[in-house]
Amino acid sequence: MPWIYLILAIAGEVVGTTALKASDGFTRLGPSLLVILGYGFAFYLLAQVLRTIPLGITYAIWSGVGVAAVTLIGWVVYGQRLDLPAILGIGLIVAGVLVLNIWSGATH
Numbered sequence: 001m002p003w004i005y006l007i008l009a010i011a012g013e014v015v016g017t018t019a020l021k022a023s024d025g026f027t028r029l030g031p032s033l034l035v036i037l038g039y040g041f042a043f044y045l046l047a048q049v050l051r052t053i054p055l056g057i058t059y060a061i062w063s064g065v066g067v068a069a070v071t072l073i074g075w076v077v078y079g080q081r082l083d084l085p086a087i088l089g090i091g092l093i094v095a096g097v098l099v100l101n102i103w104s105g106a107t108h
Contacts, residue, residue, distance in 0.1 A: 002052040005045045010062055012042030014069045021078065057106050064097040 016038025022031035049058050068090050074080040082090075100106070 002049045006049045006053065006058065006061060009042045009045035009049060010065050010069070012038045012040075012045065013062065013066045014038075014073065016042060017066070017070050018073050018077070021074075054106060057100060057104070060100055061097050064093045068094050 016035050019031040019034035019038055022028065023035055024031070026032045026035075046058065046062060071080075071082070071086070071090055075082050
Protein backbone atom coordinates (compact mmCIF):
# COMPACT_ATOMS: atom_id res chain seq x y z
CA MET A 1 0.00 0.00 0.00
CA PRO A 2 2.81 2.53 0.64
CA TRP A 3 3.83 2.37 -3.03
CA ILE A 4 0.28 3.20 -4.11
CA TYR A 5 0.30 6.11 -1.66
CA LEU A 6 3.60 7.27 -3.11
CA ILE A 7 2.21 7.21 -6.65
CA LEU A 8 -0.85 9.17 -5.49
CA ALA A 9 1.37 11.63 -3.58
CA ILE A 10 3.37 12.22 -6.76
CA ALA A 11 0.14 12.79 -8.69
CA GLY A 12 -1.04 15.30 -6.07
CA GLU A 13 2.25 17.16 -6.21
CA VAL A 14 2.18 17.24 -10.01
CA VAL A 15 -1.40 18.57 -9.98
CA GLY A 16 -0.46 21.18 -7.37
CA THR A 17 2.62 22.32 -9.25
CA THR A 18 0.81 22.47 -12.58
CA ALA A 19 -2.02 24.44 -10.96
CA LEU A 20 0.57 26.79 -9.45
CA LYS A 21 1.51 27.88 -12.96
CA ALA A 22 -2.16 28.20 -13.90
CA SER A 23 -2.93 30.24 -10.74
CA ASP A 24 -1.01 33.19 -12.23
CA GLY A 25 0.58 34.16 -8.93
CA PHE A 26 -2.53 33.14 -6.93
CA THR A 27 -4.68 35.65 -8.81
CA ARG A 28 -7.06 32.96 -10.14
CA LEU A 29 -9.24 31.27 -7.51
CA GLY A 30 -9.84 27.86 -9.12
CA PRO A 31 -6.20 26.99 -9.82
CA SER A 32 -5.18 28.49 -6.46
CA LEU A 33 -7.55 26.14 -4.62
CA LEU A 34 -6.22 23.25 -6.68
CA VAL A 35 -2.68 24.13 -5.55
CA ILE A 36 -3.71 23.92 -1.90
CA LEU A 37 -5.67 20.69 -2.38
CA GLY A 38 -2.98 19.06 -4.52
CA TYR A 39 -0.14 19.83 -2.14
CA GLY A 40 -2.23 19.01 0.95
CA PHE A 41 -3.15 15.62 -0.53
CA ALA A 42 0.46 15.00 -1.58
CA PHE A 43 1.99 15.83 1.79
CA TYR A 44 -0.58 13.82 3.73
CA LEU A 45 0.12 10.74 1.61
CA LEU A 46 3.87 11.37 1.70
CA ALA A 47 3.70 11.35 5.51
CA GLN A 48 1.96 7.98 5.36
CA VAL A 49 4.57 6.59 2.98
CA LEU A 50 7.37 7.66 5.32
CA ARG A 51 6.03 5.28 7.96
CA THR A 52 7.26 2.39 5.81
CA ILE A 53 9.68 3.48 3.09
CA PRO A 54 12.96 5.19 4.08
CA LEU A 55 13.06 9.00 3.81
CA GLY A 56 15.87 9.27 1.25
CA ILE A 57 14.34 6.69 -1.07
CA THR A 58 10.85 8.18 -0.75
CA TYR A 59 12.06 11.69 -1.46
CA ALA A 60 14.27 10.63 -4.37
CA ILE A 61 11.39 8.87 -6.08
CA TRP A 62 8.80 11.54 -5.20
CA SER A 63 10.91 14.44 -6.41
CA GLY A 64 12.45 12.66 -9.41
CA VAL A 65 9.20 11.41 -10.88
CA GLY A 66 7.54 14.73 -10.04
CA VAL A 67 10.24 16.74 -11.84
CA ALA A 68 9.99 14.53 -14.92
CA ALA A 69 6.18 14.67 -14.97
CA VAL A 70 5.97 18.43 -14.43
CA THR A 71 8.58 19.02 -17.12
CA LEU A 72 6.60 16.94 -19.60
CA ILE A 73 3.38 18.75 -18.68
CA GLY A 74 5.17 22.08 -19.15
CA TRP A 75 6.25 20.93 -22.60
CA VAL A 76 2.83 19.59 -23.67
CA VAL A 77 0.44 22.02 -21.96
CA TYR A 78 2.45 25.24 -21.80
CA GLY A 79 4.61 24.79 -24.88
CA GLN A 80 7.85 25.09 -22.94
CA ARG A 81 10.89 24.12 -24.95
CA LEU A 82 13.14 21.26 -23.97
CA ASP A 83 16.62 21.27 -25.41
CA LEU A 84 18.92 18.25 -25.54
CA PRO A 85 20.55 18.87 -22.13
CA ALA A 86 17.08 19.14 -20.53
CA ILE A 87 15.96 15.88 -22.13
CA LEU A 88 19.18 14.14 -21.09
CA GLY A 89 18.85 15.45 -17.54
CA ILE A 90 15.28 14.20 -17.25
CA GLY A 91 16.41 10.86 -18.64
CA LEU A 92 19.07 10.66 -15.93
CA ILE A 93 16.48 11.43 -13.26
CA VAL A 94 14.19 8.69 -14.56
CA ALA A 95 17.15 6.30 -14.77
CA GLY A 96 18.03 7.06 -11.15
CA VAL A 97 14.50 6.32 -10.00
CA LEU A 98 14.56 3.05 -11.93
CA VAL A 99 17.90 2.05 -10.40
CA LEU A 100 16.52 2.73 -6.92
CA ASN A 101 13.43 0.64 -7.54
CA ILE A 102 14.91 -2.24 -9.48
CA TRP A 103 18.35 -2.85 -7.98
CA SER A 104 18.57 -1.09 -4.63
CA GLY A 105 17.86 -3.06 -1.49
CA ALA A 106 17.32 0.25 0.32
CA THR A 107 13.73 0.48 -0.90
CA HIS A 108 12.59 -2.46 1.23
